[in-house]
Every structure is written in C-alpha cells, then in structure tokens.
Amino acid sequence: MNRSWDSLETFENFLDSGGIVEPVDEMPTEYRQAVFDFIEMHANSELMGGLTERDWIPRAPGLRHKMSVIAKTQDEIGHAHLLYMVAADLQIKTRQEMMRDLFAGKSKFHNVFHYRAKTWGDQVAIAFLVDAAALVSQQAVFKNCSYGPYKRILKRIIAEEGFHLRFGEESVLRIAEGTEIQRSMFQSSINDWWWPALQLFGPDSKPNDLLLRWHIKSERNEVLRDRWIQKFVPLLQGYGFTIPDPDLRWNKEENRWEIGPIDWEPLKRTLAMGGPDSARRISEASESWEKSSWVREALEKVAT
Amino acid sequence: MTSNNLTSIQDIHTAINTVNDPEYPGISIVDLGLLENIEINTADEVLVELIPTFSGCPALGVIAQDIEEVVRGVPGVKKVDVQWLNTPVWTVDRITAKAKEDLAENFTVAVQINERVECPRCKSMTDKKSHFGPSRCRSIHLCRNCREVIEVLRD
Numbered sequence: 001m002n003r004s005w006d007s008l009e010t011f012e013n014f015l016d017s018g019g020i021v022e023p024v025d026e027m028p029t030e031y032r033q034a035v036f037d038f039i040e041m042h043a044n045s046e047l048m049g050g051l052t053e054r055d056w057i058p059r060a061p062g063l064r065h066k067m068s069v070i071a072k073t074q075d076e077i078g079h080a081h082l083l084y085m086v087a088a089d090l091q092i093k094t095r096q097e098m099m100r101d102l103f104a105g106k107s108k109f110h111n112v113f114h115y116r117a118k119t120w121g122d123q124v125a126i127a128f129l130v131d132a133a134a135l136v137s138q139q140a141v142f143k144n145c146s147y148g149p150y151k152r153i154l155k156r157i158i159a160e161e162g163f164h165l166r167f168g169e170e171s172v173l174r175i176a177e178g179t180e181i182q183r184s185m186f187q188s189s190i191n192d193w194w195w196p197a198l199q200l201f202g203p204d205s206k207p208n209d210l211l212l213r214w215h216i217k218s219e220r221n222e223v224l225r226d227r228w229i230q231k232f233v234p235l236l237q238g239y240g241f242t243i244p245d246p247d248l249r250w251n252k253e254e255n256r257w258e259i260g261p262i263d264w265e266p267l268k269r270t271l272a273m274g275g276p277d278s279a280r281r282i283s284e285a286s287e288s289w290e291k292s293s294w295v296r297e298a299l300e301k302v303a304t
Numbered sequence: 305m306t307s308n309n310l311t312s313i314q315d316i317h318t319a320i321n322t323v324n325d326p327e328y329p330g331i332s333i334v335d336l337g338l339l340e341n342i343e344i345n346t347a348d349e350v351l352v353e354l355i356p357t358f359s360g361c362p363a364l365g366v367i368a369q370d371i372e373e374v375v376r377g378v379p380g381v382k383k384v385d386v387q388w389l390n391t392p393v394w395t396v397d398r399i400t401a402k403a404k405e406d407l408a409e410n411f412t413v414a415v416q417i418n419e420r421v422e423c424p425r426c427k428s429m430t431d432k433k434s435h436f437g438p439s440r441c442r443s444i445h446l447c448r449n450c451r452e453v454i455e456v457l458r459d
Binding site (some may be wrong): 018022064067068070071072074075077078079082085086089152154155160162163192236299302 | 326327328329360362363365366379410411412413433434435436437438439442444450451453454455
C-alpha cells in the first residue's frame with residue numbers, strides 16, 4: 001500500500017471521502033501527532049482506570065462482585081496494553097517514554113481518574129455513569145474514525161465496555177432496591193460523580209476542531225454530552241435518585257432535559273494535574289509500575 | 305429422554321446457539337466450543353454443561369445467565385441447570401471454522417493453531433509481542449507487514 005499525499009489538502013479530501021489511514025501510509029506529520037495524542041490519552045485513561053478498579057478487588061462486597069472487579073481490571077489494563085502498542089507504532093514516543101511522561105504528570109488522562117473513589121457507591125457510580133460516558137464517546141469515535149488500527153481496536157474495546165456497563169446496571173439496580181443506608185450512600189456518590197462524568201465529554205467543540213476535521217472524532221462534544229444526559233437523567237430519576245443540578249428542567253416543547261450551566265474550573269484543574277486525587281493517583285501508578293518491573297524483566301527473558 | 309418429552313435436545317441446542325460471547329458480539333458460544341453436553345430428563349428439566357476457555361474467565365456468570373434465559377424460553381422446559389465443567393479442558397481446536405473466519409473478519413482476532421500465526425488482515429507472518437492480552441486466553445501479536453496489533457486466541 002504505502003500511500004502518500006502531495007498536500008494536506010489532498011489528504012483531507014481523502015479523509016472526507018471516507019478514507020482510512022493505515023500505519024504504513026505516509027500520513028502528514030500533524031495528523032500523525034493528533035492521532036498519537038488522542039490514543040495516548042485513551043491508553044493512559046485505561047491504565048489509570050484499571051488501577052482504580054484494582055483498588056477495589058479486596059474491598060468488593062461479595063465474591064460475585066469481586067470477580068467482576070477482577071474482570072474489569074484485567075480488561076482495562078489489557079485495553080491500555082493494546083492502545084499503547086498502537087500509539088508506540090506511530091513512532092512519536094516509545095512505550096517507555098509514554099510511561100515516563102504519565103508518571104511525571106506530563107501527559108493527560110481522563111478527568112474522572114483525578115478523583116478518589118471513597119465508597120462502593122462511588123465505584124458503582126463510576127461503573128454506571130463514567131463507563132457509560134466513556135462508551136458513548138468511544139462509540140462515536142469508532143463510527144467514523146479515519147485511523148484504521150485504532151478503529152479496529154475500538155471495536156473490541158467497545159464490546160468489552162458494553163459488558164462492563166451490564167455490571168454497572170446490575171449493581172445500580174441492587175443498590176436501588178437496597179436499604180435506606182445503601183440508597184443514601186449511592187445518592188451521595190451521584191452528587192459527587194454526576195458533574196465529573198458530564199465533564200468527561202469536554203467543553204463544546206470549537207468550529208475548527210482538528211480532531212473532527214480529520215475524522216478522528218465524528219461527533220461534537222456537546223452532542224455526545226447531551227446524548228448521555230438524555231439517557232441518564234430519566235434513568236437515575238426512575239430509580240428514585242436526584243440529580244445534583246438545581247437548574248435541571250424538562251423542556252416540554254423540545255421534549256428534552258436541559259441542565260444548568262457547567263462549571264469548567266474542576267476540569268481545568270484536572271488537566272493541570274491539580275485534581276483532588278491527581279498527585280496520589282500518579283504516584284501510586286508509578287510505584288505499581290516499578291514494583292512490577294521484575295515481571296516484565298522475567299517475561300522478556302522468557303521471550304528471548 | 306423419552307418420547308413423552310415436550311422438548312428435544314435439538315430445540316435446546318438451537319436456543320443455546322443464539323447466545324453470543326459477551327466480548328465477541330455475533331459469535332455464538334457454541335461455535336467457540338463452550339457447549340459440551342445437553343441432557344433432558346423425563347420431567348423436562350434441562351441440564352446444560354459448558355466448559356470455560358479458562359476457569360477464571362470473568363464472563364462465566366453472564367454466559368450462564370444468558371443460556372438459562374434462552375433455554376427457559378423453549379416451550380415445555382420446566383427447569384434449567386447450567387454447569388461449568390472442569391474437564392475436558394478447552395482448546396482452540398474446539399472453535400469452528402466459521403467462528404475462526406468471523407473472528408478474523410469482524411474482530412481482527414486470530415486463533416493460534418501452531419507457532420505460525422497469520423495476520424487476519426493481510427495473511428503475513430506476525431510476531432508475538434506479549435503472552436498475555438486483555439484476557440488469559442489471548443496473546444498479542446504484531447503483523448510484520450501491515451503492523452496491525454492482533455489479539456490471538458490461544459489455549
């Protein structure tokens with residue numbers, strides 16, 4: 001194959017006509033960088049998410065939940081593994097460099113992993129609200145992503161994330177049908193996680209968003225965010241929980257939920273590694289990487 | 305099973321065949337070789353015996369639940385019992401040719417038959433990069449030609 005394009009314009013025409021870029025193609029540098037940054041952040045988020053999940057293995061209430069948490073941890077670390085391989089193949093940073101930057105607080109991961117999950121209710125809120133938000137975004141990327149290897153990996157990731165969401169829905173149902181103590185624990189988790197989950201989609205997309213222009217993403221942030229809001233407001237209310245938004249209202253004319261103004265300051269803080277739990281999360285991830293170095297060394301020896 | 309039964313093994317088998325692997329939507333667990341045995345007693349109580357790809361597989365609960373649901377939906381069935389067996393051990397040989405094709409085509413997933421693993425996309429040779437993928441039953445390979453990152457189902 002080894003296709004190349006003589007200008008950014010012909011490349012963009014290729015993308016606009018539904019063209020899929022493969023690793024062997026001579027893609028424009030700016031595109032290569034944009035795809036890399038996007039996949040690196042996704043990989044980092046899967047790794048940080050997997051580590052959060054792992055923290056709950058010893059604390060999950062009951063054997064069935066413990067198995068689910070182990071399964072999700074394994075899946076998410078596995079997703080990170082696949083994504084880091086696709087990212088490293090773009091030859092902008094090696095995998096070691098990506099790990100180094102993550103542990104130095106120099107590269108991004110999703111805002112939700114800058115907060116601490118304090119109770120099992122938080123963990124369930126993450127499995128329900130956050131995993132669904134991530135899935136909504138990933139489905140939109142998958143639908144029309146111009147970078148072939150990422151699109152194909154996303155297909156597998158989405159199938160597994162759908163399986164995770166089933167666990168989230170089951171757990172919420174259990175809590176919703178539980179005791180008053182369980183219900184009030186979950187209400188306080190919703191209060192803490194509603195806005196971070198909603199902010200995961202990011203501020204409204206700018207008109208000149210390169211990720212959209214190059215078909216790395218296929219839908220605008222505000223469209224995805226709204227899709228999630230329209231689904232989760234009635235779901236949570238249906239279970240008898242309240243949404244921590246005093247301005248939330250039902251727009252009868254348009255037949256849709258409208259939320260109050262979004263405060264973007266918390267999101268900005270997480271992007272600057274200044275979230276409530278950023279420092280601890282990063283240092284724990286780094287420590288866990290170092291502690292497991294003997295496993296990687298042993299595997300390399302077996303391989304050679 | 306006697307001739308007085310309201311249901312047949314075939315009906316149960318057809319129902320189970322509609323249950324897909326939760327991580328590979330569209331690929332039946334029967335084609336992946338997980339179904340080992342179906343029994344029906346004279347009271348139309350059904351026993352379904354399955355073997356896991358590996359005993360710690362996180363999807364066991366969901367698969368059993370899905371099977372119970374579809375078998376319960378077969379007319380005449382009074383009771384369903386789904387059991388996971390420890391033997392025989394699952395191997396990739398149990399995957400049907402059709403499932404292998406679907407895995408390659410729809411999920412870019414290869415199946416490890418011998419040392420040589422071909423890229424599902426371009427049929428070139430691949431190199432194993434990691435013995436473990438997102439699951440114990442999968443390793444990760446990289447294609448030498450098109451550089452695809454490939455999950456490989458293995459024993």
